[in-house]
């Protein structure tokens with residue numbers, strides 16, 4: 665089971681994705697450089713939401729709130745510990761340009777489900793990285809032998825992301841109208857789930 669694998673040895677993979685040499689690896693608290701590069705990436709990505717792009721994160725860029733992001737302590741939690749997190753990053757020439765993350769449920773009785781989040785910086789989108797990172801997270805879930813369902817939430821106007829999720833086998837299980845109001849704009853939220861190994 666994955667839980668027995670030392671964090672940091674889980675996944676380091678370098679390959680060519682549409683002519684880019686990209687390394688995908690899991691983020692660990694041991695890798696200070698990776699963590700610093702990740703934080704810089706997450707901040708660049710956060711600033712894109714609602715500025716140079718559609719809103720894709722549930723916060724008002726003009727306000728003081730910030731999206732949750734990485735909780736470093738939880739990287740070392742085993743998968744039977746509530747609120748565990750695993751983050752996988754895509755690195756191009758030492759720069760983190762994308763991430764995907766899974767979070768365990770906050771309740772012990774919900775730990776057969778994990779929630780997925782993903783983000784690719786704008787300049788690296790549309791080149792296969794999103795699909796590749798999604799597959800990394802789904803492979804992790806499959807190999808875990810613990811996670812039976814991967815859940816996600818996505819703004820209804822984010823058609824690019826929804827098309828990718830549907831194509832990867834996610835199904836829509838919920839739709840909440842007027843879930844967020846960002847700068848006065850009403851945003852509907854779509855809930856999707858993926859049955860790991862057919863669940």
Ligand SMILES: CC(C)(COP(=O)(O)OP(=O)(O)OC[C@H]1O[C@@H](n2cnc3c(N)ncnc32)[C@H](O)[C@@H]1OP(=O)(O)O)[C@@H](O)C(=O)NCCC(=O)NCCS
Pocket residue numbers: 720782783784785788789790791792793794795796817818819822824825827828
């Ligand atoms: C959604 C997102 C993760 C997709 O990642 P990506 O690297 O751009 O996607 P990929 O290049 O792997 O493309 C995957 C598929 O999406 C579709 N797609 C990608 N860009 C597209 C575009 N601009 N228009 C329409 N479809 C597009 C294609 O169908 C593609 O399929 P293919 O592999 O058969 O070509 C990325 O666009 C992103 O980070 N967006 C901003 C943050 C965000 O929305 N996060 C999700 C919040 S829930």
